[in-house]
Amino acid sequence: MKIASLDTHVVAVPPPYIGGMYWIFVELETACGIRGVGEIYSTAFHPTGLVPLIEDVFTRYLEGHDPHRIERFWRAAYSSGFTQRPDPTMMGIVSGLEIACWDIIGKSAGRPVADLLGGVVHEKLRAYTYLYPKNSAGDYDYNDPDLAAEEAVRMVEKGFTALKFDPAGPYTNYSGHQLSLGVMDRCEEFCRKIRAAIGNHADILFGTHGQMVPSSAIRLAKRLEKYDPLWFEEPVPPGQEAAMAEVARATSIPVSTGERLTTKYEFHRVLQEGAASILQMNVARVGGLLEAKKIAGMAEAFYAQVAPHLYNGPIGAAASIQLSAATPNFLIHEAIKDFGDFHGKVLKTKLHFDDGYLIPSREPGLGVELDHEVLRQHTPYRGERLHLQMAVEPADVKTFIAAKG
Known part of the structure; x- marks a missing residue:
């Protein structure tokens, strides 16, 4: 079994944005036609910057490989560029692709991932x-x-x-x-x-x-x-x-x-x-x-x-x-x-x-499948905000006291 293709969906969450401003779903398909879905939780960069990184990781470390070999994929991506240290962006990408591999593995075996x-x-x-x-x-x-x-x-x-x-x-x-x-x-x-x-x-x-x-x-x-x-x-x-x-x-x-x-x-x-x-x-x-x-x-x-x-x-x-x-x-x-x-x-x-x-x-x-018709209605994400954002000013005591009321 070999992984043949990747599709990435950046889905705009409608107001009131519960669960973040957008979700990043990935779908992998094997040469034998089994599709698996995953999700990437990465908040530090806008999706327009992240999607090329997802494609790069896929091409370098997953395309053409057996989805069962999770440890090989994980170590290859973790070591990418002579790093071998925790990186939230790389690990977010790895997470989504790895989850999709498990979805494929489970479907191939006819068993839930658990x-x-x-x-x-x-x-x-x-x-x-x-x-x-x-x-x-x-x-x-x-x-x-x-x-x-x-x-x-x-x-x-x-x-x-x-x-x-x-x-x-x-x-x-x-x-x-x-x-x-x-x-x-x-x-x-x-x-x-x-x-x-x-x-x-x-x-x-x-x-x-x-x-x-x-x-x-x-x-x-x-x-x-x-x-x-x-x-x-x-x-x-x-x-x-x-x-x-x-x-x-x-x-x-x-x-x-x-x-x-x-x-x-x-x-x-x-x-x-x-x-x-x-x-x-x-x-x-x-x-x-x-x-x-x-x-x-x-x-x-x-x-x-x-x-x-x-x-x-x-x-x-x-x-x-x-x-x-x-x-x-x-x-x-x-x-x-x-x-x-x-x-x-x-x-x-x-x-x-x-x-x-x-x-x-x-x-x-x-045990889940995406509704692609709904995805099409909510892609791509066109906003500028990141998934989550912090206030840009330092905390101010007077502001906090006023907020109490």
């Missing part, structure tokens, strides 16, 4: 969602704790047993920083009102995205401990595991991290330093399914758990669901509500969500 990654451990997967509260005008409003509490009740009624939110101010190019007293008050108010609204019917997940320096994260964590969050996510910027470990040692709240990390090497440092006990790799960035499986196994030896990150499209979600089903130390999986709306429209059959759980497909491969 069966090829060690077999199903979890027949259903506990899921959580961010809160997406709307105000009276019908617009999303993420800064109002009362709206967040109302939305939390609605999500619990839909079956979710964990809910995530991030009221800790904007992410800026200059984070981490000290949070203002006003922002810390707002964070505590969110936790207090959501906990009061849902009681012990669901966990609260306090999501931050590297906004803080360690001392600020510790100050905030001490305020939040009484609300017993399941985790305190990425409290400091990625890349300094000892700094995150300083936070982890100072709080009873479990620290989670990983959406911006890639390869087993970066996650090894997190585990070795004791920086986090919950790993949130994104399979569409971390290096693919096999790399994610290795990281999960490494975490198992540290008694750490896995809670895959997913703020992108449904192909990455389908791959991550297959991984999670075969992962003994799986904790919970990120969902974007019930994966309906546009996540469901780009697939011929939407991902299976049932009363707070994601149900892994038992179809061969990833």
Whole structure:
């Protein structure tokens, strides 16, 4: 079996852009006609710059090769240009192409990918969602704790047993920083009102995205401990595991991290330093399914758990669901509500969500197929914004105090 061709689809996500501004899907086809689909989660460059890189990696390291030889492809791309070090852009590309290879392998074998990654451990997967509260005008409003509490009740009624939110101010190019007293008050108010609204019917997940320096994260964590969050996510910027470990040692709240990390090497440092006990790799960035499986196994030896990150499209979600089903130390999986709306429209059959759980497909491969008619209606992406962007100005205390109101 040999891989013969590549198609890349940059899909524009319609407003309100839940899941990012665009999704990058790749389709591989073998000479014998088996097609596999993958997703690339790469945020640092515009798709017009990324697509030629995808084609370059495909031509150099995958075209004409057997899709079963995952390790060969991974090492060739990881070593490209005499690098042999974690690179989020290269690993994002590798992830999407590698996922598509697994889809082909599963279809060829007539088995779901989970069966090829060690077999199903979890027949259903506990899921959580961010809160997406709307105000009276019908617009999303993420800064109002009362709206967040109302939305939390609605999500619990839909079956979710964990809910995530991030009221800790904007992410800026200059984070981490000290949070203002006003922002810390707002964070505590969110936790207090959501906990009061849902009681012990669901966990609260306090999501931050590297906004803080360690001392600020510790100050905030001490305020939040009484609300017993399941985790305190990425409290400091990625890349300094000892700094995150300083936070982890100072709080009873479990620290989670990983959406911006890639390869087993970066996650090894997190585990070795004791920086986090919950790993949130994104399979569409971390290096693919096999790399994610290795990281999960490494975490198992540290008694750490896995809670895959997913703020992108449904192909990455389908791959991550297959991984999670075969992962003994799986904790919970990120969902974007019930994966309906546009996540469901780009697939011929939407991902299976049932009363707070994601149900892994038992179809061969990833168990999903793209709806090419819908893709044609939403390609190419013509915007200038990247998938996600940070504020360009440093954090300002007065601005943060004003934001509280």
